[in-house]
Amino acid sequence: MKSVVVVGGGVAAKGFLSAGLALHKDTKFTFIRNCEKSPVPCGIPYAFGTLENPYDNISSDQGLINKGVDLIIDEVVDVDVEGKLVKLAKGNDIAYDKLVMATGAMPFVPPFPGKDLKNIEVIVKDLDVVKSQKDKIMAAKNIVVVGGGFIGVEIADEITKLGEKNITIVELARNVLSAAFDVKYCEETEEILRKKGINVLTEVGVTEFKGNDKVEKVVLADGTELDADFVLLSIGVKPNVDLGLKMGLNGDGRSGIIVDAYQQTSNPDVLAMGDCASKVDLITGKPSGIKLASIAAREGRVAAANIFSKTMVTDPKGVTSLFSTSIDGVYFGATGMTHEQLVRENIEHEVVELSTIDRHPEALPDASEMIGSFMFAKENGKLLGCQIRGASQVAEAINFLGYALQQDATAQDLFVLNYASHPMGTASPNKYLVHMAATEMLKRMR
């Protein structure tokens, strides 16, 4: 019986364990997590609003335990890489044949003056903390969310469901969501948030927090002072690499633990995956800082297939943006690079922007507009990125497009592609965004 030990118990760990159980016999799997109740990470924003009980956002461990996986709630303090032993804070040493690092990421907090005042908190993947934060928010009047990425925007949107409150989002970049979307989509999101009464401030940073014991004011770079009873920081995360570096693995606090396409680290008996592991961008080939639960799950599967030897040689060998979100019921999806990112990388491209109606005929109830922006490489028409906005089917439509992008699809590939049209579920056969975009790109290439 081989021993495989996973340090971590989030999405990457569970993706790894599910696939590992399916693909390997005669293997004992153990995972070690430092908190009792682990949430569904993408569900955290909804634990603040839609879900009355934040503990409903639990990611159950029971399925894995039932299949014979051992879960240890403890802190890994060190790893003896020579003796192949995991050292725990409380429990006995655990021997491993293969060790898998899934230590995740931790919130990044800039050295703002006053950042240690009470009621300034970060999002962490621990349900007890989420519950306590929700209680504080419910009791608060003035809430400031610093950072307008997905988590910040979704949480602000969710907090509107907790009654009359002053909610402000402070975002340093030109727009909220600007890491994933171009201006048009970001501005639409901001408009939705503002209509719900959220104060959205962009292109302005926080300089200081003020208060006595508890936070009372958030001071911005333009001099504005916002009243604040509670501040949530959702500025970004950095990989948890302390243990990995202590073990002598290649890596750093910015890139994470360096891995190859099989999730192997510099130590042949150690793999790493998820937010703590390095990534390569599918389009640029450069290091990528993207951190998503879906990518963590994918890396978990890849690591599981290749744990004892590199058995599964696959493409794609890099990661790319593949997101969706729902803001007040409006769905946004994005994959690949934005126009802005492509300009920054000096990648020559065409932007095709268009819209359609997601039912046919358009007179059907529930018909709504779907808009899309498609970025194609100028020379060969390869799909480089796509953003769409519409009703709930955006969440799966972006998977279709993300798959196409991962398969190196060109405008010509999308042009000839067959798809399923249905009155109650899609645009009409000649008005499907993908084909319209492909046709327009082929026109420009001629």
Next chain:
Amino acid sequence: MKSVVVVGGGVAAKGFLSAGLALHKDTKFTFIRNCEKSPVPCGIPYAFGTLENPYDNISSDQGLINKGVDLIIDEVVDVDVEGKLVKLAKGNDIAYDKLVMATGAMPFVPPFPGKDLKNIEVIVKDLDVVKSQKDKIMAAKNIVVVGGGFIGVEIADEITKLGEKNITIVELARNVLSAAFDVKYCEETEEILRKKGINVLTEVGVTEFKGNDKVEKVVLADGTELDADFVLLSIGVKPNVDLGLKMGLNGDGRSGIIVDAYQQTSNPDVLAMGDCASKVDLITGKPSGIKLASIAAREGRVAAANIFSKTMVTDPKGVTSLFSTSIDGVYFGATGMTHEQLVRENIEHEVVELSTIDRHPEALPDASEMIGSFMFAKENGKLLGCQIRGASQVAEAINFLGYALQQDATAQDLFVLNYASHPMGTASPNKYLVHMAATEMLKRMR
């Protein structure tokens, strides 16, 4: 200026014309249709119920006309292939450089005794006819739909919205929808229909219609006599090839006008596409009888790219099932071959059946079960077919899967694939059907 003339004005014609306008300069496009108001074909069932005014199901010609396309409402009586002239019933001859056949299909009516009685009608792509049929159905009490394919099932479901009526579906095969779905999904559909009060009769054929002048009874093979004020026949369609055969094109009434992968017929100046054109099955390589608006649109695009010469060499070179439907708000999607079809073709395969919840955490409102069946080739894990059932995002999820199938995806390809997870739009990162199915298949292959 080159002259391209299209015989037909449905989905294939419009797909061709839209793409043709984009891809070719200095070309005059003309299309000839024998009815004034052409519907969105897949929308016809909804013209019977959801759409109060059947004319809301119109497929507008205005966009094409505005771009300089000529629409002629007339009957093409002959084509002089030597002189390259289209002969019209009323208008002048029209000269062409390239002629495109998009004559569609016509309903197939077996020689049932009594089939010519009044109020026994077929579905045709003419809005005036749809309107008159809806009026008759509204006035009727007992309605029999013969044929439980997509159109039959959707129309029966829609007619329930017109008030208290006795509606019966008569299907000769083992189940409704059995051309696209395996038993489980068909039975679920039948259960939904029965709960709505529709009488669903399967594995029984019609032997005769009785009545004086108007239909009164539908007699079934088991001796049952159903009262009937109105009968809709939706048994199937056959390609409209009369004109094509008269022109000397290769083809027959079963396969349609024979075309190659570029939609070229046996005459170098004539292309054909849509329901009137032959098709090859992507998986078996055999002739395929599948007829879908989405395939017609695809063939229109392919023909447009290749009209003057074979410029766009592409894959896939065949067609496969790629459907979705919504029955009383429950969505079903299918692509590729069913288990039953694979058995019939002696293609060795594994069937992976599973289910998930389409939101995460599962406690979120609107979370519903999505079930799926995945057929993989036994030896190499290639995806051969897939059926899913769930909420509205099924309509786009099946496009993702249909694309994977058209790209020859294997279980391994799907296993490593990245996707976008979002609480309000998809299953959780480790419970996405596609990955679960791929993992299970890889397990079976080891």
